[in-house]
Amino acid sequence: MPKRDRLQPLQVYQLLPRTNCKQCGLMNCYAFAFALSTREKTVADCPPLLAEEHATALQALTAAFGSGEVQETGLLIERERCNGCGDCVVVCNRALSTLVNKGVVIRRDISDVPPPLDILSGVVEVTNWTSCKRTLDPPNMCRLCEEKCPFGALELVSVPGGEDADGSGD
Amino acid sequence: MENACLKGSAFFRAAWERREGTCRVGGREASLEEAVTAASGLLKGARNPLIYGLDNSTIEAQQVALRLARRLGAVVDDTSSFCQGALTQGIITGKVPTCTLAEAAQLADMMVYWGANPYHAHPRHLSKYTYYPRSQYREAGWMPDVVLAGVDVRETETSITCHKMFWLSPGGDREFIGQVMSALAGKEASMQAASFATLIEEAHFTVFFVGLGLVYSLGNDLDPFLGLLTEARSRGKAAAVPMVGHFNTMGFNHTLYGDTGYVNRVSFANGGGPQHGPEFSILRQLRGGAVDCLLVVGADPFTSLPHPLVSTLASVPIICLDPFPTPTFEGAQVAIPVAPSAVEVPGTARRMDGEVVTLPQAQTARGPSDGEVLGRLLEALD
Numbered sequence: 001m002p003k004r005d006r007l008q009p010l011q012v013y014q015l016l017p018r019t020n021c022k023q024c025g026l027m028n029c030y031a032f033a034f035a036l037s038t039r040e041k042t043v044a045d046c047p048p049l050l051a052e053e054h055a056t057a058l059q060a061l062t063a064a065f066g067s068g069e070v071q072e073t074g075l076l077i078e079r080e081r082c083n084g085c086g087d088c089v090v091v092c093n094r095a096l097s098t099l100v101n102k103g104v105v106i107r108r109d110i111s112d113v114p115p116p117l118d119i120l121s122g123v124v125e126v127t128n129w130t131s132c133k134r135t136l137d138p139p140n141m142c143r144l145c146e147e148k149c150p151f152g153a154l155e156l157v158s159v160p161g162g163e164d165a166d167g168s169g170d
Numbered sequence: 171m172e173n174a175c176l177k178g179s180a181f182f183r184a185a186w187e188r189r190e191g192t193c194r195v196g197g198r199e200a201s202l203e204e205a206v207t208a209a210s211g212l213l214k215g216a217r218n219p220l221i222y223g224l225d226n227s228t229i230e231a232q233q234v235a236l237r238l239a240r241r242l243g244a245v246v247d248d249t250s251s252f253c254q255g256a257l258t259q260g261i262i263t264g265k266v267p268t269c270t271l272a273e274a275a276q277l278a279d280m281m282v283y284w285g286a287n288p289y290h291a292h293p294r295h296l297s298k299y300t301y302y303p304r305s306q307y308r309e310a311g312w313m314p315d316v317v318l319a320g321v322d323v324r325e326t327e328t329s330i331t332c333h334k335m336f337w338l339s340p341g342g343d344r345e346f347i348g349q350v351m352s353a354l355a356g357k358e359a360s361m362q363a364a365s366f367a368t369l370i371e372e373a374h375f376t377v378f379f380v381g382l383g384l385v386y387s388l389g390n391d392l393d394p395f396l397g398l399l400t401e402a403r404s405r406g407k408a409a410a411v412p413m414v415g416h417f418n419t420m421g422f423n424h425t426l427y428g429d430t431g432y433v434n435r436v437s438f439a440n441g442g443g444p445q446h447g448p449e450f451s452i453l454r455q456l457r458g459g460a461v462d463c464l465l466v467v468g469a470d471p472f473t474s475l476p477h478p479l480v481s482t483l484a485s486v487p488i489i490c491l492d493p494f495p496t497p498t499f500e501g502a503q504v505a506i507p508v509a510p511s512a513v514e515v516p517g518t519a520r521r522m523d524g525e526v527v528t529l530p531q532a533q534t535a536r537g538p539s540d541g542e543v544l545g546r547l548l549e550a551l552d
Contacts, residue, residue: 083175083177083289083290084174084175084293085294086293086294086297086298087296090298090302090303118172119172119174120172121171121174121179122174122177123176150330151327
């Protein structure tokens with residue numbers, strides 16, 4: 001299966017025990033579903049989910065959220081999925097040619113701006129994150145690298161330095 | 171390691187971490203001189219030797235191999251005889267229109283990946299050569315007006331990326347092409363075929379990237395596809411580029427064509443001019459039991475040939491030149507480790523679009539190149 005089917009928070013909620021037991025430290029299971037989507041919590045933070053009756057749900061949630069690690073940038077890279085095709089790097093170069101910052105359109109020569117992502121040892125790595133539109137103030141919620149990755153190896157799960165995941169499109 | 175994709179990175183890493191192997195004759199370690207003597211003895215004694223592979227060698231090494239084949243009166247073949255040979259022959263002989271990848275990136279407004287998944291076979295195909303590169307004539311390159319279409323039987327990474335995807339049942343390519351031709355002629359056709367025909371009619375320059383899915387589905391009879399290509403050309407520019415697997419298959423086909431007028435399956439036997447025909451493919455030669463010595467250069471027939479032929483292969487004395495310990499290398503009567511081309515051996519190669527690429531030497535060679543060993547075999551025969 002080339003691209004993983006991403007679970008939306010509401011779909012995650014459907015898989016949770018929905019007992020609102022608060023053992024995860026959050027107010028209810030719906031909050032936990034969002035926290036799991038942004039990787040602020042892990043599957044193991046929900047003790048009732050480990051019960052045998054929820055084995056199928058646990059398996060699905062572990063498959064969806066069990067691997068990868070969120071970087072400070074809010075980008076989650078699953079290196080075992082990446083084959084270094086470089087699509088994320090080249091589409092990002094296109095995105096950098098025009099920026100909208102506080103209502104002002106900035107045009108830059110893409111050769112002046114190093115791409116935020118690069119392919120090192122055959123897999124994608126963050127190299128110049130300050131080039132990303134998401135580091136602007138206010139951030140520009142571009143998701144091209146995530147959308148164009150045919151392997152589903154990239155996922156922008158949260159705003160860098162922000163509290164919540166953004167659900168906006170580009 | 172910067173810039174290389176996972177395949178390229180793994181290839182370079184394997185080449186760097188490669189242990190300098192020793193030659194083996196009959197399972198025992200031997201010096202290079204002993205191995206060359208044993209190999210030349212096998213070749214001299216053979217009545218119908220076959221040289222196979224060369225797709226992972228530089229053009230310079232391929233030229234030496236052809237001199238050796240002429241000297242031996244051997245049969246020469248490569249993987250293209252059961253892969254993309256029919257299409258490459260058409261392209262090299264000028265019967266099938268083609269274009270370079272640069273032309274595709276700059277000018278094409280419709281790209282069709284047919285029976286191919288470049289994300290696995292050629293990971294940088296879209297990002298570096300075709301779809302994503304910034305075009306001189308379109309500022310945003312891929313974004314506004316390039317249609318990326320795919321024809322396949324299953325969901326792949328490429329099918330996810332394509333704007334328009336046409337799903338076929340396995341082996342349904344011939345019927346689909348027939349339907350598209352009907353639609354182009356204004357006759358009744360399936361919705362899917364009509365949609366494909368509309369894309370072709372609207373495009374100014376269509377490039378078909380032909381994968382093995384299409385070639386195997388048509389059973390090497392590419393006439394239906396060539397008919398479609400001609401129809402597309404009558405409405406605008408159209409070209410086909412074969413998605414060849416090995417890095418220098420096109421180089422071998424061009425080299426052999428320049429030498430003999432044929433792209434593969436050539437015999438130099440009987441001292442006359444080169445003979446060509448399907449009977450000289452490695453499959454037919456092995457199946458008929460005609461081969462009494464097999465010189466394999468940079469290929470692994472034990473892995474890539476059909477299983478029933480492997481037992482035949484095991485009974486033939488094999489001389490294998492390879493940088494890596496493949497099953498063929500391990501089972502060979504004479505095994506000679508050579509430096510990997512494009513990493514330790516500089517030279518030239520031809521890409522899938524026929525463009526000549528210069529391969530610089532990335533690190534000092536440890537051991538002789540395949541071209542040098544073939545040259546020594548040639549000398550030993552004199």
